[in-house]
Amino acid sequence: MSSQSILSFAPGTPAARLNEWLQFFDTNGTTATQQFLGDTPVIIAHGPGVDTQAPAALAAPVAKVAVTGDFRLGRRELRPGGTIVRIGDAAVGDGSLNVFAGPCAVENQQQMLACADIAANYGSVGLRGGAFKPRTSPYSFQGLKWAGLELLAEARQHTGLPILTEVLDPRHVERVAEIADGLQIGARNMQNFELLTEVGRSGRPVVLKRGFGCTVDETLAAAEYVLAQGNDQVILCERGIRTFEHATRFTLDISAVALMKQRSHLPVMVDPSHSVGIPSLVEPVSMAAAAAGADALLIDVHTAPEQALCDGKQALLPTDFGSLMGKLELLAMGLGRKMAGVMRPVLADSER
Numbered sequence: 001m002s003s004q005s006i007l008s009f010a011p012g013t014p015a016a017r018l019n020e021w022l023q024f025f026d027t028n029g030t031t032a033t034q035q036f037l038g039d040t041p042v043i044i045a046h047g048p049g050v051d052t053q054a055p056a057a058l059a060a061p062v063a064k065v066a067v068t069g070d071f072r073l074g075r076r077e078l079r080p081g082g083t084i085v086r087i088g089d090a091a092v093g094d095g096s097l098n099v100f101a102g103p104c105a106v107e108n109q110q111q112m113l114a115c116a117d118i119a120a121n122y123g124s125v126g127l128r129g130g131a132f133k134p135r136t137s138p139y140s141f142q143g144l145k146w147a148g149l150e151l152l153a154e155a156r157q158h159t160g161l162p163i164l165t166e167v168l169d170p171r172h173v174e175r176v177a178e179i180a181d182g183l184q185i186g187a188r189n190m191q192n193f194e195l196l197t198e199v200g201r202s203g204r205p206v207v208l209k210r211g212f213g214c215t216v217d218e219t220l221a222a223a224e225y226v227l228a229q230g231n232d233q234v235i236l237c238e239r240g241i242r243t244f245e246h247a248t249r250f251t252l253d254i255s256a257v258a259l260m261k262q263r264s265h266l267p268v269m270v271d272p273s274h275s276v277g278i279p280s281l282v283e284p285v286s287m288a289a290a291a292a293g294a295d296a297l298l299i300d301v302h303t304a305p306e307q308a309l310c311d312g313k314q315a316l317l318p319t320d321f322g323s324l325m326g327k328l329e330l331l332a333m334g335l336g337r338k339m340a341g342v343m344r345p346v347l348a349d350s351e352r
Contacts, residue, residue: 003046003047003048003050003051003066004044004045004046004050004066004067004068005044005045005050005051005064005065005066005067006042006043006044006045006063006064006065006067006072006073006075006078007021007042007043007045007061007063007064007065008037008040008041008042008061008062008063008064008065008078009040009041009042009043009059009061009062010040010062011039011040011041012039013041013059017058017059018034018041018043018059020057020058020059021043021054021058021059022034022043024049024054024055024058025043025045025047025049025050027049028047028048028049028052029047029048029049030045030046030047030048030049030050030052031045031046031047032044032045032046032047035073035228035230036230037073037078037079037227037230037232038083038230038231038232038233040062040078040079040232042073042078043061044072050066063077063078065077065078070221070224071217071220071221071224071263072224073224073227073228073232074220074223074224074227074234074263074264074265074266075263075264075265076262076263076264076265078265079265080265081265082265082266082267083232083233083234083265083266083267084267085205085233085234085235085266085267086205086233087100087125087126087162087164087181087182087205088125088126088161088162088181088182089125089162090125090126090162090340090341091340092235092267092269092295092296093235093266093267093295095337095338096295096332096337096338096339096340097290097294097295097296097297097328097332097337097338097339097340098125098126098295098296098297098340098341099123099124099125099296099297099299099325099328099340099341100119100124100125100126100127100128100164100269100296100297100298100299101115101118101119101122101124101126101127101128101298101299101300101301101321102115102116102119102124102127102128102129102155102300102301103115103128103129103130103300103301103302103308103310103315104129104130104133104273104300104302104308104310104311104312104314104315105129105130105131105133105141105143105144105148105308105309105310105311106129106130106131106143106144106148106149106151106152107144107308107309107310108144108151109151109154111302111303111304112129112151112152112154112155113154113155113158114303115127115129115155115301115302115303116155116158116159116161117158117159118301118303118318118321118322119159119161119301119321120159120160120161122318122321122322122325123325123329123339123341124161124325124341125161125162125340125341126161126162126163126164126181126182127152127155127156127159127161127162127163127164128163128164128165128184128298128299128300129148129151129152129155129163129164129165130143130148130165130166130310131143131144131145131146131147131148131149131151131152131165131166131176132145132148132165132166132167132168132169132172133166133310134166134168134186134188134189135310140310141309141310143310146175149165149176149179149180150179152165152179152180153179156181162181162182163179163180163181163182164180164181164182164183164184164207164298165180165182165183165184166183166184166185166186167180167183167184167185167195167199168186168189168195169195170192170194170195170197170198173195173198173199173201173202174198174202177199177202177203177204180204181204181205182204182205182206182207183199183202183204183205183206183207184206184207184209184237185199185206185207185208185209186209187209187210187211187212187239187274188211190208190209190210190211190214190218190219190222191211191214191218191222193222193225196208196222196225196226197225197226197228197229199226199231200225200226200227200228200229200230200231201229201231202231203231203233204231204233205233205234205235206226206231206233206234206235207235207237207269207298208222208223208226208234208235208236208237209237209239209271210236210237210238210239210241210256212239212240212241212242212250213241213242214241216256216259216260216263219236219260220236220260220263220264223236223264223266234266235266235267235268235269235295235296236260236264236266236267236268236269237268237269237270237271237298238252238253238256238257238260238268238269238270238271238275238289238294239252239270239271239274239275239298240252240253240271240274240275240276241253248275248276248277248278248281249274249275249276249277249278249314250274250275250276250277251275252270252272252275252276252285252289254288254289254292255292257270257289257292257293257294258292258293261293267295267296268293268294268295268296269294269295269296269297269298270285270286270289270294270296270297270298271297271298271299272285272286272289272297272298272299273298273299273300273311273314273315273316274300274311274314276314277311277313277314278313278314279305279313279314279315279316279317279320282299282300282314282316282320282324283320283323283324283327286299286324286328287327287328287331290328290331290332290335291331291335297328299316299321299324300314300315300316301315301316301317301318301321302315302316302317303317303318305317325339
């Protein structure tokens with residue numbers, strides 16, 4: 001029975017040295033292909049020659065990992081120290097706790113800039129906001145689309161924070177990637193494989209949300225579509241799964257956070273807002289996610305949730321968001337971690 005292995009090599013390994021490995025496998029009746037994981041060259045070999053003793057003259061791989069199935073490039077064994085994903089100046093996966101905050105949807109200039117100010121003043125490392133909104137009903141607010149993307153760019157210029165936004169259509173990826181610092185794949189599109197491939201080709205950092213009816217294995221497999229394009233800037237996002245429990249919007253799978261951290265070198269984000277759908281639960285769930293090892297949180301904030309055009313019921317008020325950020329900083333210290341982001345002066349009451 002043939003086996004399969006992945007060999008990773010030091011960045012900058014000459015192509016000629018990698019070709020020597022490909023030739024070695026070919027002479028042993030083993031199929032081998034070369035790919036890249038970011039700047040790390042890897043060779044995936046499948047066949048009887050995988051375990052054959054290689055000549056000492058060949059370039060020594062940094063790691064050789066035996067694998068089964070299709071979960072390959074995301075395996076923790078390839079990068080035991082983990083991968084750092086950079087969205088603007090934010091470094092997700094370096095051990096710090098990062099928060100991306102903003103409204104679920106971009107509604108207008110005043111709303112977006114106000115929410116951006118809240119996120120920035122309480123220490124977020126990035127802004128979230130949907131310009132394109134996939135909704136269950138075609139009659140619900142679908143986002144401002146390209147106009148919303150321009151407002152996100154204005155908010156970035158206003159605060160200096162990078163922007164993270166969802167892309168829905170493979171045909172839109174190139175244009176969205178020209179403006180956004182990070183691309184989000186929503187839960188409904190986690191298995192839109194053409195879209196995953198396109199965002200992988202874009203080279204932009206990608207936040208991949210777990211589908212609410214998908215397993216951890218399926219989520220890791222979806223990430224492979226992005227990784228296979230040579231893009232290692234992927235963040236896995238747990239946002240709740242659909243279960244028999246209806247007390248909350250979805251059931252946040254805290255165990256998946258720890259499990260994905262163990263199995264994959266990719267950083268893990270948690271979206272407590274979309275998971276529970278109840279503002280009063282966002283704080284305890286965020287704390288639990290941080291304690292479970294989440295590298296980042298994605299939190300809905302709105303200055304007037306009751307007027308929001310999309311998911312206002314789950315958004316935090318500015319004061320509640322500020323309180324949560326303070327508690328997260330203390331929790332991070334207790335866990336031996338640091339809270340990323342520069343804490344700015346608290347907004348005056350008149351600005352809230």
